[in-house]
Amino acid sequence: MSATVVAVAWLGRAQPQLAPGAARSSSPATNRNLIVLDPAHGGADSGASLGGQSVEKDVTLALAGQLRGALAAAGFSVVSTRDSDVPAPLTADQRAEIANRVRPLACIVLHASTAGSGVHLYASTLRQADAQAPDVDDDTASFTPTPWDEAQAAFVAQSLTLEGNLSAALNKAALAAISGRAALRPLDNLTCPAIAIELAPLLVAGAEPTPATDAGYQQRVAASVAATLRVWRDQAAQESAP
Amino acid sequence: MISRYQRILFWTLTGGILLMEFVLLHGCQQAREKLTRQRDLTPLAAPVAGASEMVHLALANDADGSIMLADRELALPSETTARARTLLARLIAEYSSKGSRHVLESGPAIDDVFLLDLPIRPAVEPGSSADSDTPEGQDAGGDFSQAQSEFIQAQNAGGQLAVINLRGEFADHHPSGVEAEMLTIDSIVGTLYANFPRIEQVRFLVDGQPRETLNGHADLLRTYAVIDMTTNKSAPREVQPQ
Numbered sequence: 362m363s364a365t366v367v368a369v370a371w372l373g374r375a376q377p378q379l380a381p382g383a384a385r386s387s388s389p390a391t392n393r394n395l396i397v398l399d400p401a402h403g404g405a406d407s408g409a410s411l412g413g414q415s416v417e418k419d420v421t422l423a424l425a426g427q428l429r430g431a432l433a434a435a436g437f438s439v440v441s442t443r444d445s446d447v448p449a450p451l452t453a454d455q456r457a458e459i460a461n462r463v464r465p466l467a468c469i470v471l472h473a474s475t476a477g478s479g480v481h482l483y484a485s486t487l488r489q490a491d492a493q494a495p496d497v498d499d500d501t502a503s504f505t506p507t508p509w510d511e512a513q514a515a516f517v518a519q520s521l522t523l524e525g526n527l528s529a530a531l532n533k534a535a536l537a538a539i540s541g542r543a544a545l546r547p548l549d550n551l552t553c554p555a556i557a558i559e560l561a562p563l564l565v566a567g568a569e570p571t572p573a574t575d576a577g578y579q580q581r582v583a584a585s586v587a588a589t590l591r592v593w594r595d596q597a598a599q600e601s602a603p
Numbered sequence: 604m605i606s607r608y609q610r611i612l613f614w615t616l617t618g619g620i621l622l623m624e625f626v627l628l629h630g631c632q633q634a635r636e637k638l639t640r641q642r643d644l645t646p647l648a649a650p651v652a653g654a655s656e657m658v659h660l661a662l663a664n665d666a667d668g669s670i671m672l673a674d675r676e677l678a679l680p681s682e683t684t685a686r687a688r689t690l691l692a693r694l695i696a697e698y699s700s701k702g703s704r705h706v707l708e709s710g711p712a713i714d715d716v717f718l719l720d721l722p723i724r725p726a727v728e729p730g731s732s733a734d735s736d737t738p739e740g741q742d743a744g745g746d747f748s749q750a751q752s753e754f755i756q757a758q759n760a761g762g763q764l765a766v767i768n769l770r771g772e773f774a775d776h777h778p779s780g781v782e783a784e785m786l787t788i789d790s791i792v793g794t795l796y797a798n799f800p801r802i803e804q805v806r807f808l809v810d811g812q813p814r815e816t817l818n819g820h821a822d823l824l825r826t827y828a829v830i831d832m833t834t835n836k837s838a839p840r841e842v843q844p845q
Contacts (some may be wrong), residue, residue: 409819474779476780477666477668477780559781
């Protein structure tokens with residue numbers, strides 16, 4: 362946990378860069394090389410039982426470790442809401458606060474399950490915000506507060522685009538992605554493009570299902586996600602270029 | 604003098620006795636829990652003698668995360684809330700039947716359904732008004748008091764809010780996972796949409812109390828908009844304040 366706190370403090374001093382769409386909406390600047398990972402559950406909250414002794418909180422942590430390595434190799438900095446199975450994990454609101462403070466390029470919430478098959482991708486169920494964010498430099502603009510439970514609304518369009526990109530990359534890697542939208546905390550509280558990834562057993566015709574606990578399976582998913590985010594970052598750089 | 608092999612035999616037998624005792628107690632406890640879960644199957648409503656009618660169930664499929672409509676012949680009570688409860692009970696029963704593509708544990712799931720006419724406004728305490736004792740910060744925030752007084756709005760005249768009270772045993776034993784939980788909620792919302800045109804929004808309670816999640820994932824504290832789940836594969840949207 363201390364590593365996370367240090368990372369947050371360091372990133373708070375880092376010179377921010379513009380995110381995709383930031384120039385258009387005058388939203389606060391984004392750390393374009395930063396990804397926030399949120400391995401769900403922890404402590405007394407074990408999450409789903411994945412068969413045998415495996416529980417969801419351990420699998421999400423393992424997947425976060427795989428993703429951290431793949432993202433670092435792609436040149437990203439990573440902030441994780443937990444690095445170990447701490448006895449008192451952060452609440453959903455606290456995890457969203459960590460992510461929102463560092464203004465990452467994207468937030469990835471990690472889950473695992475035995476239900477269904479392949480990789481499940483979820484974006485927020487919120488409707489996209491109708492109005493653009495007010496210009497932060499305009500003193501005459503009226504102050505319109507954003508409810509905490511609808512913080513993601515301004516980023517839903519970007520989240521859906523990222524979800525589509527991830528789905529295409531995972532399907533191309535024969536990882537059977539299913540896309541949808543979910544009422545899942547803390548997705549709605551995040552002020553960044555945010556996706557929840559749920560790892561389910563991978564079914565391959567004529568072979569035994571690969572469980573979510575399989576390290577090779579996790580590594581393939583992590584590699585696809587990191588590659589997609591690298592392209593996402595490059596596109597953001599092109600959009601914000603003069 | 605007791606020989607060594609006799610001592611070993613004695614302690615082995617003692618260990619065996621303790622182990623068997625532990626297994627026996629554990630088995631008894633599990634059997635008691637199972638019986639406790641299933642004992643409350645007593646019907647509370649009188650049997651319906653009316654003619655069967657065609658109803659539409661929005662059935663979930665774990666394999667591809669889809670919701671498909673299926674027609675069933677079912678005898679329903681005439682009273683609307685009883686109809687809704689009976690219909691949802693039938694929906695959940697479908698999931699515990701053989702061949703279900705979204706397997707749930709058998710047993711009672713829906714405790715009650717309440718239908719409330721919209722809009723719903725919270726009670727205003729005597730002496731308080733929007734113009735008095737309002738902090739300046741709230742005025743600057745763009746009419747917070749108005750947003751709070753119009754708590755839940757109707758989308759159309761005559762719209763209703765359905766409050767579904769789930770049983771705690773159902774929530775506790777529901778398969779844990781984002782997809783599994785969201786599909787159950789989607790299925791309930793989709794079934795209400797297909798059979799009760801006046802119901803616009805849905806809220807959930809568990810044993811009469813608000814609960815954060817169904818079983819660790821899907822948010823139960825929000826209001827869900829009732830939409831056609833079969834054509835819109837996304838999860839139900841959260842209703843945003845007007």
